[in-house]
Amino acid sequence: MPELRKDPFSDRWVIFAEDRDRRPNEYRRTHYQRQASRCPFCAGNERSTPAPIALYGHNHQPKHPASQLDQDWLVRVVPNKFPALTKNGSADTSPLAPQLPRAEPRPVLNPLFESRPAIGSHEVVVESPRHVASLTALTDDEVKLAIRAYHDRLRHLRQLESIAYALVFKNVGPAAGASLEHAHSQIAATPIVPIDVQRELDAAAHYYATDGCCAYCRILDQEFATGDRVVAETTHFFAFCPYASRTPYEMWILPKRHVSHFDQQNSDSLPELALFLRQCLRQLESLHPHLAYNFFIHTAPFDTSDLDHYHWHIEVIPRLTTAAGFEWGAGCFINPVLPEKAAMALRG
Amino acid sequence: MPELRKDPFSDRWVIFAEDRDRRPNEYRRTHYQRQASRCPFCAGNERSTPAPIALYGHNHQPKHPASQLDQDWLVRVVPNKFPALTKNGSADTSPLAPQLPRAEPRPVLNPLFESRPAIGSHEVVVESPRHVASLTALTDDEVKLAIRAYHDRLRHLRQLESIAYALVFKNVGPAAGASLEHAHSQIAATPIVPIDVQRELDAAAHYYATDGCCAYCRILDQEFATGDRVVAETTHFFAFCPYASRTPYEMWILPKRHVSHFDQQNSDSLPELALFLRQCLRQLESLHPHLAYNFFIHTAPFDTSDLDHYHWHIEVIPRLTTAAGFEWGAGCFINPVLPEKAAMALRG
Numbered sequence: 118m119p120e121l122r123k124d125p126f127s128d129r130w131v132i133f134a135e136d137r138d139r140r141p142n143e144y145r146r147t148h149y150q151r152q153a154s155r156c157p158f159c160a161g162n163e164r165s166t167p168a169p170i171a172l173y174g175h176n177h178q179p180k181h182p183a184s185q186l187d188q189d190w191l192v193r194v195v196p197n198k199f200p201a202l203t204k205n206g207s208a209d210t211s212p213l214a215p216q217l218p219r220a221e222p223r224p225v226l227n228p229l230f231e232s233r234p235a236i237g238s239h240e241v242v243v244e245s246p247r248h249v250a251s252l253t254a255l256t257d258d259e260v261k262l263a264i265r266a267y268h269d270r271l272r273h274l275r276q277l278e279s280i281a282y283a284l285v286f287k288n289v290g291p292a293a294g295a296s297l298e299h300a301h302s303q304i305a306a307t308p309i310v311p312i313d314v315q316r317e318l319d320a321a322a323h324y325y326a327t328d329g330c331c332a333y334c335r336i337l338d339q340e341f342a343t344g345d346r347v348v349a350e351t352t353h354f355f356a357f358c359p360y361a362s363r364t365p366y367e368m369w370i371l372p373k374r375h376v377s378h379f380d381q382q383n384s385d386s387l388p389e390l391a392l393f394l395r396q397c398l399r400q401l402e403s404l405h406p407h408l409a410y411n412f413f414i415h416t417a418p419f420d421t422s423d424l425d426h427y428h429w430h431i432e433v434i435p436r437l438t439t440a441a442g443f444e445w446g447a448g449c450f451i452n453p454v455l456p457e458k459a460a461m462a463l464r465g
Numbered sequence: 466m467p468e469l470r471k472d473p474f475s476d477r478w479v480i481f482a483e484d485r486d487r488r489p490n491e492y493r494r495t496h497y498q499r500q501a502s503r504c505p506f507c508a509g510n511e512r513s514t515p516a517p518i519a520l521y522g523h524n525h526q527p528k529h530p531a532s533q534l535d536q537d538w539l540v541r542v543v544p545n546k547f548p549a550l551t552k553n554g555s556a557d558t559s560p561l562a563p564q565l566p567r568a569e570p571r572p573v574l575n576p577l578f579e580s581r582p583a584i585g586s587h588e589v590v591v592e593s594p595r596h597v598a599s600l601t602a603l604t605d606d607e608v609k610l611a612i613r614a615y616h617d618r619l620r621h622l623r624q625l626e627s628i629a630y631a632l633v634f635k636n637v638g639p640a641a642g643a644s645l646e647h648a649h650s651q652i653a654a655t656p657i658v659p660i661d662v663q664r665e666l667d668a669a670a671h672y673y674a675t676d677g678c679c680a681y682c683r684i685l686d687q688e689f690a691t692g693d694r695v696v697a698e699t700t701h702f703f704a705f706c707p708y709a710s711r712t713p714y715e716m717w718i719l720p721k722r723h724v725s726h727f728d729q730q731n732s733d734s735l736p737e738l739a740l741f742l743r744q745c746l747r748q749l750e751s752l753h754p755h756l757a758y759n760f761f762i763h764t765a766p767f768d769t770s771d772l773d774h775y776h777w778h779i780e781v782i783p784r785l786t787t788a789a790g791f792e793w794g795a796g797c798f799i800n801p802v803l804p805e806k807a808a809m810a811l812r813g
Contacts (some may be wrong), residue, residue: 124709125672125680126665130797131709201791201799228672229684230708284789294789305791313796317474324473324576332473336577360578361472361479413794434793441642442634442651443549445782446761447659449478452550 119203119235121309125228128312132235134201157198158299160188160246166195170240170255171269178267190260193243194270194304202237202305209365219452221337236279237306242266244300250407251289252300253399257392263302264391267414270304271380275419280306282314282418285379293436310418317415318427325426333428334375346460349397353386358456358463364438365454366463368402370394370431377424379416394431400437400463409436467551467583469657473576476660480583482549486624498559505546507544508594514543519587519617521610527617540610541591544619550585550653580728585654590614590647598755599637600648601747605740611650612739612784615762618679619728623767628654630662630766633727638757641784658766665763666775670698673774681776682723684708694808697745701734704745706804706811714749714811718742724773727764740780748811749783757784 119134157165163186172183173191178185215375244263245255252260267285274283287302288295324332340357341348348356348368356370370393376382382390402408416429444450467482505513509645511534519737520531520538528535592611593603600608615633623629635650636643658666688694688705696704698715704718718741724730750756764777791797 122709124707124711126668127661128664128668129709130712132797132799133801133803134799135803186755191570226689228675229680229687230681270659273584284791286794288789292787294787294792303790305795307596307795307797309797311797313475316476316796320474320476327576332577339575339577359472361470361477363472363479389808405497411790413790413792415794432794434790439640439642440788441636442759442761442782443632443653444642445759446632446634446763446780447653447655448661448664449480449655449657449659451480451482453481453483455481 121233121235123231125231130309130312132201134199134235135345156248156297156299158193158241158243158247158297158301160190163188163193163227166193166241167198168195170194170196171266173266175258177258177262177265179266179372180440190245190246191259192245192390193297195241195243197239197241197303200239202235202239202307204236204238214266218400227453229272229436238274238280239306240270240304242270242302242304244302248298249300251396251398252287253402255300255395257280260395261388261391264354264387265384265395266386267302267304268380268382269389271414274304274306275380277306279308280419282307284311284413286316286411286413288411290407290436292409293411293434295409299396314415314418318424319418321426321428331375331426333371333430337371345457348400348460348463349393351389351393353399354390354393356393358460360456361448362452362454362456362459364435364452366404366435366437366459367456368397368401368433368459370397370433371428372430375425375428377417377421377427379429381423383427397463398433400465401433403465404462405435405437410434411436424436467549469583473578473579478657478660480549482547482583482719483752494810504596504645505540506589506591506645506649506714507596508538509717511520511536511541514541514589514591515546516543518542518544519614521614523605523606525529525610525613527614536594537602538594539607540593540614542614542808543589543591545587545651548587550583550587550655552584553772581656584656586622586628586652587654588618588652590650590652592650595599596646597648598646599746599750600635601743601750603648603743608743609736609739612735612742614726615650615652615730616730616732616735619764622652622654623728625654627656628767629804630655632659632662632761634759634761636759638784640757641758641759652694662763662766666765666772669774669776679723679774681719685719685721693805695812696808697741699737699741702738702741708804710800710802710804711798711809712783712800714752714783714785715804715809716745716749716781716807718745718813719776720778720779723773723776725765725775726767727762727777727779729771730752730777733784745811746781748813749781751813752810753783756781772789 122131168185169183171179171181171194171396173192174189245259283306285304321332346357355373412433414431417424419428469478471478476750516533517531519527519542522537523538527739593607631654633652669680694705760778761779765775766774
């Protein structure tokens with residue numbers, strides 16, 4: 118059964134998921150796991166994944182639950198076959214239901230060895246029935262439905278008592294930890310709030326207490342005023358390279374209007390977000406074709422109501438450089454490209 | 466000039482070092498930069514590096530300063546040719562001297578955009594005149610002198626007013642961020658205490674305040690008592706796989722007797738440490754030949770005197786898996802190998 122353990126020196130949780138060791142390329146990082154002809158995410162290979170959690174077809178309405186062999190889909194949400202979190206520790210990959218057991222922490226007998234069951238869920242969003250390698254190759258409908266699926270799943274997961282947080286993330290390229298080429302993203306629902314999110318929340322709360330406004334809103338204003346690090350904008354969204362970017366061409370996307378929870382973002386604006394995200398990634402790929410990258414959505418935890426001090430956002434992390442001993446040992450990054458130059462290049 | 470910028474949401478510093486962009490393989494991660502025949506670290510190619518900071522020859526006494534073309538060395542400390550930190554922002558790679566300008570932070574006009582000059586030093590410890598790829602291939606003399614060089618350099622760097630911390634670290638293999646194959650390690654001296662070290666210090670101080678003893682000493686006792694995660698030991702040192710290991714086969718090495726600062730570790734015990742580190746890495750490489758890995762030394766900051774609550778240690782991070790979007794977004798790791806099983810395998 119997957120287990121969460123907490124490192125006492127960093128407050129960092131680690132998920133031990135031994136079954137993931139079965140993933141064929143867990144220890145090989147330079148190529149993908151399978152050839153396109155055997156891709157488990159392609160249309161026609163629906164049997165290769167566990168039964169879907171939801172399907173989005175041409176009529177844009179989710180089918181939930183859906184039959185495994187249903188081929189009428191553009192976006193398909195399935196349980197991860199090698200999950201890092203499971204609903205009760207078994208190999209059962211059926212989706213979480215509200216009757217999920219509460220992921221009570223084990224009593225902490227020794228603060229140096231804190232542990233709890235890794236109860237949660239680990240879902241995959243297959244973004245197209247076609248074998249395309251990048252979100253930038255999705256059709257308008259596909260990319261809109263992928264973002265819609267994130268939103269729907271988070272709205273569902275927030276109702277489950279045992280779930281504190283759900284992280285939407287994407288791995289593109291073996292260098293970014295992807296094992297399959299076919300465009301997909303993942304949603305990991307956890308019984309704890311991830312430490313990096315908690316630190317952001319704490320820092321944002323501190324800023325709010327001192328300055329009386331949301332730090333993200335303030336940064337948006339200031340970035341817009343100077344323009345040096347701006348990548349692009351639409352009516353409701355804004356993309357820029359952050360001042361202390363960890364990696365070359367790191368890029369954040371935020372809603373211009375303050376919203377703390379991604380799943381509270383107005384549904385009407387999601388198609389605009391989808392096309393904007395695809396546009397920003399296209400700008401990135403035009404500079405670095407076949408780029409390996411990750412993105413993830415940082416949003417407020419489920420057990421909070423609207424927060425004045427926190428602002429959901431997407432962080433895009435290109436993996437052009439390799440985190441080395443300095444980064445692992447210091448928690449400090451070395452970046453050879455200033456964000457002002459990165460943004461200028463991205464603007465074209 | 467290299468610049469340090471602080472991310473307001475994570476307190477993470479980023480070093481912007483544009484000159485490092487000149488490193489030929491900065492954007493390629495699957496192979497080394499040069500062939501052995503042109504290796505700048507091999508005996509005979511001393512001209513390829515800046516003038517050495519110190520040389521350690523067969524008589525084991527450091528030569529400091531040393532002439533660039535002196536070929537009587539087993540271990541050679543040189544300035545990094547593409548430094549992330551420099552003594553005054555110029556391209557001058559001569560070693561730091563006590564008259565180094567103080568790295569005063571720039572006045573913080575806006576807490577969202579905090580910056581200071583990346584003043585410090587960035588040194589390379591070439592561990593053998595022979596072209597060997599791993600510390601495990603060093604002779605007894607070479608590995609002892611490499612550890613001796615770490616110790617000597619930290620004792621020197623701690624005297625410099627502008628330096629708060631020096632991180633000793635090692636990158637082995639392109640997957641671990643190494644650009645050159647020839648066995649070497651690095652020392653980055655920074656004007657700030659790295660956030661990961663500060664968090665360890667804070668957690669250790671908290672534990673001490675609650676429990677009245679050093680958390681590392683307590684863990685040593687408990688690991689020794691159960692034995693499940695023990696890898697090896699000598700008279701003065703202990704190696705184990707930590708309870709919440711981030712990566713498969715992560716391993717920590719600690720002195721058994723409490724010492725907070727690596728540079729205060731008794732010099733007489735350093736040869737034992739050197740041979741023990743080499744032995745532990747050999748155990749790791751016997752399981753995973755040609756393994757990519759990092760290690761680094763966590764030690765107390767220079768401006769602290771002996772700390773009862775902190776304990777210097779070496780963390781070895783094998784890079785068998787790839788940190789992906791989940792790790793980057795959550796600060797939480799997924800590890801397919803329990804440390805109990807890793808330690809059992811490492812014990813053979």
